[in-house]
Amino acid sequence: MTREELVAGWRWFAERECRGYSPLYEAISTAVAASTELHERLLACSNHVRQPNMLLAAMHDLVLRGEEPDLGAHYGGAAPTVADTGHLFVETALRRWEDLVPVLEARRTQTNEVGRIAVLAPALATVAPHEPVTLIDVGTSAGLTLTLPHCRIDFGDRGVLGPPGSPVCVECAVLGGNPPVRPTAIRRRIGLDRRPLGPNDPDDARWLLACTWPDTGRLERTRAALALAAAHPSDLRTGDAVTDLPALLTAIDGPIVVTTTWALAYLPEDARAAFVDVLAAGSADRRISWISCEAPGVVDGLPQIDPPDVAGTSASVVGATTFRNGTTVERTTLGHAHPHGRWLWWHR
Ligand SMILES: C[S@@+](CC[C@H](N)C(=O)[O-])C[C@H]1O[C@@H](n2cnc3c(N)ncnc32)[C@H](O)[C@@H]1O
Numbered sequence: 001m002t003r004e005e006l007v008a009g010w011r012w013f014a015e016r017e018c019r020g021y022s023p024l025y026e027a028i029s030t031a032v033a034a035s036t037e038l039h040e041r042l043l044a045c046s047n048h049v050r051q052p053n054m055l056l057a058a059m060h061d062l063v064l065r066g067e068e069p070d071l072g073a074h075y076g077g078a079a080p081t082v083a084d085t086g087h088l089f090v091e092t093a094l095r096r097w098e099d100l101v102p103v104l105e106a107r108r109t110q111t112n113e114v115g116r117i118a119v120l121a122p123a124l125a126t127v128a129p130h131e132p133v134t135l136i137d138v139g140t141s142a143g144l145t146l147t148l149p150h151c152r153i154d155f156g157d158r159g160v161l162g163p164p165g166s167p168v169c170v171e172c173a174v175l176g177g178n179p180p181v182r183p184t185a186i187r188r189r190i191g192l193d194r195r196p197l198g199p200n201d202p203d204d205a206r207w208l209l210a211c212t213w214p215d216t217g218r219l220e221r222t223r224a225a226l227a228l229a230a231a232h233p234s235d236l237r238t239g240d241a242v243t244d245l246p247a248l249l250t251a252i253d254g255p256i257v258v259t260t261t262w263a264l265a266y267l268p269e270d271a272r273a274a275f276v277d278v279l280a281a282g283s284a285d286r287r288i289s290w291i292s293c294e295a296p297g298v299v300d301g302l303p304q305i306d307p308p309d310v311a312g313t314s315a316s317v318v319g320a321t322t323f324r325n326g327t328t329v330e331r332t333t334l335g336h337a338h339p340h341g342r343w344l345w346w347h348r
């Protein structure tokens with residue numbers, strides 16, 4: 001990567017990813033794009049470190065450790081101007097560079113959005129209306145969506161799911177259709193990820209928070225979801241979505257629902273096809289349902305339905321694929337959803 005490409009990447013990030021969503025990160029990214037000294041240091045690191053999210057997360061990690069209270073105050077909204085925050089960020093990054101490098105090299109950006117349970121709940125009620133199922137979340141990150149039975153999900157006048165006193169409450173506006181608002185009986189909750197983050201591991205939990213943008217209102221709910229995941233642990237396994245899934249499926253009796261929420265996109269196209277083959281092969285003697293919540297075009301073969309025109313967001317596709325007798329028997333487009341589960345448009 002050339003210096004010009006690095007600078008263009010940070011500018012693009014400021015203008016296209018942050019503007020209108022995170023004024024804090026827009027100001028910081030603009031300041032990083034102007035710092036030749038930081039460019040040199042970033043260019044000396046591994047490729048993955050050059051993604052803006054990596055430096056932003058590693059610096060947020062320092063703030064969450066309480067080691068940079070001045071910057072922390074700016075993150076908390078106490079900055080005189082956003083330009084001041086940009087300057088302070090660059091100055092702090094240069095001063096703390098030796099501490100940042102090991103984190104930048106060892107970690108990858110990792111997100112986990114608990115709001116997606118509002119999309120999963122009606123999809124589960126659709127594919128598993130009767131018998132209890134084993135839930136396997138592939139690309140689970142810290143397993144936050146596996147806390148679904150312990151969270152409150154509020155669909156407004158369509159109904160509410162989950163324990164009333166839950167510390168995690170997800171609100172989801174139903175903009176179209178009639179999603180089933182019913183609980184699903186879940187026997188076991190298993191998560192698979194090539195780099196799972198342990199909700200009980202302080203460094204992992206803090207890193208997940210560090211990857212969450214500070215001024216977008218998602219930090220507190222993610223913190224609460226991590227605590228909930230620690231209190232009601234799921235069975236989190238380290239493994240690959242394609243090569244390690246067959247053994248996991250074989251070891252489980254009875255009906256299985258596999259979920260992928262904004263995870264399949266991270267697999268190369270041949271691996272996505274191999275993932276579908278694994279699910280089909282695992283269904284030789286029972287039913288496997290796969291609920292996919294992914295960007296348009298990521299899951300092949302779902303019936304094409306035009307996404308609703310909801311201003312400000314590109315809708316993700318909620319799909320259900322059923323496998324039986326070793327083959328795919330049904331593909332359904334259940335709905336469209338906001339990528340973080342803020343709204344749902346059900347096609348039934
Ligand atoms: C964007 S995160 C989504 C996390 C979570 N599903 C959610 O909706 O919040 C994608 C996750 O997929 C995992 N992942 C990517 N490729 C994978 C693979 N081949 N096998 C298993 N996990 C993978 C990453 O480690 C990461 O935790």
